[in-house]
Amino acid sequence: MAPLLSVKRLSLRRDEGEGSAILHDFNLEVEEGEVVIIKGPSGCGKTTLLKCIAELSVYQSGEILLDGKRSLDYGVPKYRTLVQYVPQRPSLLPGTPAEFLDTIRRFSSRKKTQEDQKGETDPMALAEKWGIERTMWGREWATLSGGEGQRIALALAVGIGRAEVVLLDEPTSALDEESMKTVERSLLEMLPPLRTQNSNVS
Template structure:
């Protein structure tokens, strides 16, 4: 059986005239249920790798396969929905998180998504106890009040913005692989662990292991795998199924 995601011979060179490689012949497979931790020194190309996997950076050679199919066979907008990159911190955006949620839902690449629809009436505090993904409910598990969704992005704290952006990326549904770039870097230790547990619980069980090292029950209602950058050794130990060190390849 082919892996869920396969990166083969990925090479990206600097455009500063030196021709040196940021990524050189990088290969990696990701299986369903995995949390692959990407480790490396600052400047080693971790974020660049995730952006290449998401087809946000142009690389010189190599190929990326999802379910053994090239990214171009899906169409890049659809592929970016299926393999989704979530940055460490959201860019400073106009409007509110709720505005962005409604905009994302309007994209044609999401029309076939089976994710649960969230209406603006959810701001009034109504909730649903079923297992469908929902960005607002997910964020509320992490201490984000629903009224924050109607505030301007510029007025949110770093931790609030990070949690809302993460809840949007995960809760909107449709992604099979989520690329996480230090998703909890602005959070305190207690909130960090709440986020970790939520993210891990959404994955399907790993075939070779019944659960992750921290024993979180996996429900399989969200993405199928994560590729996760973290500088926290303890977080890597808690969440990762394996680690790839890109500075030693």
């Protein structure tokens, strides 16, 4: 059986392929139910790697497979409902969280079964547990604080119930200690038993 996610010989250079290497022949396999922690010094390409896996950045060579199928064969809108990226700074996103949620739902490629509906959590209700009032969803991302934006982005990624892979870019970096513990506790309660592996980017 193919891994849930495979990254094969991914390479990316600066300056549209003419500059120094950011990623070179990077390989990764992730099984269902597995957590992978990407480690490396600041500026080594961790965020760039996540964006490539989410098909948000263009890479020069390599391929990404989800359930044994090439990412681009899914079509970008469908693939991005299955592989969701949560940025470290959601304030850079355009529009409002409510608009973003509508877009995800509109482009979702999976038909909801009764079982899907049972396993789905309303992102707004989840964010409310983390101290985010529903009125905040109508505000521009840029007007939200770092912690507010991160909590909403996390709720979108884990609550929508359709993603097979969630890519978290330092997901609690803007949260205070109390908020961080609340979010981490909720995430652990929602997720099945996990296996963990470490992967380094240098």
